[in-house]
Amino acid sequence: MNKEDFFIKQISNSKYNGDDGAFIDGYVYSMDAFFENVHFKKDWMSLKQIAYKSMLVNISDAIAMNAKPKYALISVAIPNSYNENDLKALSSGFKKAAKEFDFEIVGGDTIENNKLDISITIISKTKEPKFRNSAKINDFICYTGKLGSCKKDLETLLNGKKIKKSSKFMTPVLKADFFYEAAKYVNASMDISDGLFLDLEKLSKASNIGFEFIKDIKEEVGISGEEYEILFSCSAKNLKKIEDIAKKHKVKINIFAKAIKGSYKSSFENHHFKN
Ligand SMILES: Nc1ncnc2c1ncn2[C@@H]1O[C@H](COP(=O)(O)OP(=O)(O)OP(=O)(O)O)[C@@H](O)[C@H]1O
Ligand SMILES: Cc1ncc(C[n+]2csc(CCOP(=O)(O)O)c2C)c(N)n1
Ligand SMILES: [Mg+2]
Structure with missing residues (x-):
């Protein structure tokens, strides 16, 4: 077993774990990290593009489960060198996604670090969730x-x-x-x-x-x-x-x-x- 699967198995054997998100009582809970030097380098994209893509990769999991994003929690580690314009650019990327997909940013956490690291939790709603475990022979x-x-x-x-x-x-x-x-x-x-x-x-x-x-x-x-x-x-x-x-x-x-x-x-x- 690879290290990633080994670790996930240690933390959680919840029946809800293992899909793009966890479907519980009509809602899908999902999260994805978008970290500097892992998912992007800062000279590749503008701060607005980085924030926007970090949201899209998260929304993607909700859509794949046929769930509509309702709420987001955003945790961001920001380098101290960022000025107000940088912070505005970053927030404009998050807000663009929230507006486009019609959900609300309801919380998160902000810390200082030497790299820009973003983790987002999306809470989305669905009446008919789609899972990975339901493919049938001959599909x-x-x-x-x-x-x-x-x-x-x-x-x-x-x-x-x-x-x-x-x-x-x-x-x-x-x-x-x-x-x-x-x-x-x-x-x-x-x-x-x-x-x-x-x-x-x-x-x-x-x-x-x-x-x-x-x-x-x-x-x-x-x-x-x-x-x-x-x-x-x-x-x-x-x-x-x-x-x-x-x-x-x-x-x-x-x-x-x-x-x-x-x-x-x-x-x-x-x-x-x-x-
Ligand atoms: N640190 C963790 N603690 C608990 N569960 C985790 C952790 N990391 C991953 N999981 C769970 O393991 C499953 C697979 O995670 P993974 O991040 O590979 O999702 P994915 O949808 O396959 O890939 P991606 O995140 O790239 O969309 C998911 O259900 C996820 O919630
Ligand atoms: C600097 C830099 N190096 C490598 C890559 C490639 N990369 C990062 S994550 C990922 C797959 C899914 O991610 P995850 O499983 O984290 O959701 C891929 C192909 C990149 N984007 N930026
Ligand atoms: Mg996924």
Whole structure:
């Protein structure tokens, strides 16, 4: 077992743990960290972009569970060198996301540190939560959008070069409207944060299924992280309905595998606690 899974198992064996968020009594509780030098370098993005992306990566988990964000708690470690304009820029990114997705920032914590580190908790509401453990044998396995560009853009940045302002690495494009409408036809879902192959492994474990690939997934597509697309499964019967909803919202759907008996293991390493 890897260090991350070992640790999570030590802390919590709650039945609510293990999905994009914990669904309890109509609400989904989820949190994600967005830390300097782990998730971004400060010369890559403006403070507003950093704050905005830190919110989007969190909202992504709520959407993947078919939950609508209602409240957020934001914990921020801020370098002492930041002036008032910096603080305004940072808060404008948080507020932009709250306005766009119509939720309230109800609390958090602020400390001083030598790096900018952001942790956000989102509390979201749903009448019909979607989990990772509900994919059924013979389901089609699909993902939204295009995968691959985030890894390419990350590499460009790590090589000291610039990427386009419109890059999905800078600003993930969440498929909220599509998914809130399509969710009733979906069996299982999660967001793609670690990369399709690793996230498929999580889906496989949670739903106790394997995959038969219909389409060949190239390595640069399968190992691209931070895409924040939605990975989902649905029955053959519901596929057409989902495709129609996707068309209406101008969202691309890739149908690339079928769920079969068995299990799936990615041959690629998790980026956390690499040797
Ligand atoms: N420190 C922790 N304490 C308790 N539970 C944790 C901790 N870290 C992770 N978990 C739980 O383990 C599960 C997997 O966490 P992880 O952060 O990998 O979520 P993910 O949705 O798969 O990935 P991402 O955060 O990149 O979207 C989640 O249910 C999460 O709540
Ligand atoms: C400086 C820097 N180095 C590496 C990366 C790549 N990276 C960080 S987190 C992550 C996947 C999901 O994250 P998490 O599991 O933390 O939600 C990836 C691919 C980056 N963005 N910035
Ligand atoms: Mg997730």
